[in-house]
Amino acid sequence: MELFVTQLANGLVIGMTYALVAIGLTLIYGIFHIINMTQGSLYMLGAYAAYVFVSGAQGNYFVAIVFAMVAVGLVGLLFERLSVRPLLGRNHLVFILSTFGLAVITDNLVMIGFGPEPLRLASPIARKFINVQDVLFLTQQKVFLIVFGVAMIVLLTQFLKRTNVGRGMRAVATDQNTAALMGINVKQIYRVTFFLGAAMSAAAGALVGAVFSIEPEMGNLLIIKSFAVVIMGGMGSVPGAFLGGLILGVSESLGGAYLTVEYKDAFGLIVMILVLLLRPQGLLGRRMGLR
Amino acid sequence: MIELSGIEVYYGRVYALKGIDLTVNEGEIVSLIGANGAGKTTILNTISGLLRPVAGTIRFRGEDISRTEPHRILSLGIAQVPEGRNIFPDMTVRENLLLGAYQVRDEHVIRKRLEQAHALFPRLAERRGQLGGTLSGGEQQMLAICRGLMSGPRLLLLDEPSLGLAPLIIKQVVEAIRSINAGGTTVLLVEQNARMALRISHRGYVLETGKVVLADTGARLLENDQVRAAYLGQ
Ligand SMILES: Nc1ncnc2c1ncn2[C@@H]1O[C@H](COP(=O)(O)OP(=O)(O)OP(=O)(O)O)[C@@H](O)[C@H]1O
Numbered sequence A: 001m002e003l004f005v006t007q008l009a010n011g012l013v014i015g016m017t018y019a020l021v022a023i024g025l026t027l028i029y030g031i032f033h034i035i036n037m038t039q040g041s042l043y044m045l046g047a048y049a050a051y052v053f054v055s056g057a058q059g060n061y062f063v064a065i066v067f068a069m070v071a072v073g074l075v076g077l078l079f080e081r082l083s084v085r086p087l088l089g090r091n092h093l094v095f096i097l098s099t100f101g102l103a104v105i106t107d108n109l110v111m112i113g114f115g116p117e118p119l120r121l122a123s124p125i126a127r128k129f130i131n132v133q134d135v136l137f138l139t140q141q142k143v144f145l146i147v148f149g150v151a152m153i154v155l156l157t158q159f160l161k162r163t164n165v166g167r168g169m170r171a172v173a174t175d176q177n178t179a180a181l182m183g184i185n186v187k188q189i190y191r192v193t194f195f196l197g198a199a200m201s202a203a204a205g206a207l208v209g210a211v212f213s214i215e216p217e218m219g220n221l222l223i224i225k226s227f228a229v230v231i232m233g234g235m236g237s238v239p240g241a242f243l244g245g246l247i248l249g250v251s252e253s254l255g256g257a258y259l260t261v262e263y264k265d266a267f268g269l270i271v272m273i274l275v276l277l278l279r280p281q282g283l284l285g286r287r288m289g290l291r
Numbered sequence B: 001m002i003e004l005s006g007i008e009v010y011y012g013r014v015y016a017l018k019g020i021d022l023t024v025n026e027g028e029i030v031s032l033i034g035a036n037g038a039g040k041t042t043i044l045n046t047i048s049g050l051l052r053p054v055a056g057t058i059r060f061r062g063e064d065i066s067r068t069e070p071h072r073i074l075s076l077g078i079a080q081v082p083e084g085r086n087i088f089p090d091m092t093v094r095e096n097l098l099l100g101a102y103q104v105r106d107e108h109v110i111r112k113r114l115e116q117a118h119a120l121f122p123r124l125a126e127r128r129g130q131l132g133g134t135l136s137g138g139e140q141q142m143l144a145i146c147r148g149l150m151s152g153p154r155l156l157l158l159d160e161p162s163l164g165l166a167p168l169i170i171k172q173v174v175e176a177i178r179s180i181n182a183g184g185t186t187v188l189l190v191e192q193n194a195r196m197a198l199r200i201s202h203r204g205y206v207l208e209t210g211k212v213v214l215a216d217t218g219a220r221l222l223e224n225d226q227v228r229a230a231y232l233g234q
């Protein structure tokens, strides 16, 4: 029982990380049909931005999360300018290459700047524990990660649903020309979307970086898994990315605990295949568009 | 109010507009008629900034807008109701209307325009919470027109508003166009239904394969032998 609850909680922590990175992917895919391979690097940059803020500038860890989201959000804008804007109008497959290339460059620049060895991102709550009925022991950092992640996702869905710009993003997802006829500045929607996607990934990096350690290649496997999450949840669906992320995280964690740790990374992909066999369009997916 | 001179547009290698000269004066209803593929939609999309002319100028209230981006053109006061309505199917009637007012910041103005839309087509008021995709064709056209009005345009471009509608609904749409114009909005109307369009228009242009072949008052075009034979089936 204890093992199960603890592994479930750990699975939710990992799953939330997948979900936050996958949301950026699914937003950008849902609106522009572009697969943004820099999403894993943005996650890594979020962790390093928080590290620089805490270790370099002696800043508060919680402020560092916000700092990382804004700073990396701006990097997301730069990435859009460099790897997407010059290629607009081309076949959408070229964006996989251009963003992937940029991701490789970014990872290597960080490797040059900070070295390849893992670094520790210090959080004041990383070693404080929560004990629920002697069944569940969890660091406060993990609880905070889950709460913060849920809050981000709720805020984002409400933003899409209720605000003028959120409505504009949904309109561009459905039909760019008609959206432009409504007076929506489509280029601005690109910027907002890439900023939000980058900020979500950065939050994940800054949060989970204080649970484990950080290193320049921490985003490599994550981008692949987030991609699986996006497919499993339904391409373009924000709630789907959330649900898919949690399912993947939990199945890896429980599979690792009860079956075999060596194949932990495979369980998630097996679950993805099973989901797609039952629902080819993904859990919450329809054909196209943004939800 | 708007003046196109020598406008030429290509789609890749397809030469779609071959030097269009066209003027719409303030307060007018001007109609643009022509067969399928003549280039009517292309003209409206060029005015709206979705297409870039390779030659020619478009002056709107004195300003050259032939290279201006679509969202800037809307803010100058030109709105388009596109062919086929292009309602956002997953959004409610209300959300579709609010998208029409995307650039309007003043809540009072938005509320007032929503009321005006509901007054123009009371049917929309009843259906404000319904998804756009579930509306009938006529209701979608009403919604598209009202959505186009939400920005408070000086010039409204209408692309085949009568397409696929029953006669009774067409009558309502015609009444709406008249009352929009009476309220001070200039209208450029593209139509296949030439009789209806010319009857309500001050002036009209006849388009054939990317060129203006006739331009005259609505009444005189209705009498014109060429027009009667080609577009009125007489
Ligand atoms: N996206 C496109 N790519 C290539 N050619 C196009 C495109 N859109 C229109 N055309 C061509 O440009 C010409 C003018 O088309 P346009 O849509 O303006 O005609 P229209 O007068 O609006 O016709 P309809 O009454 O059928 O709506 C046609 O020959 C058409 O085939």
Ligand SMILES: [Mg+2]
Pocket: B040, B041, B042, B083, B159
């Ligand atoms: Mg047309």
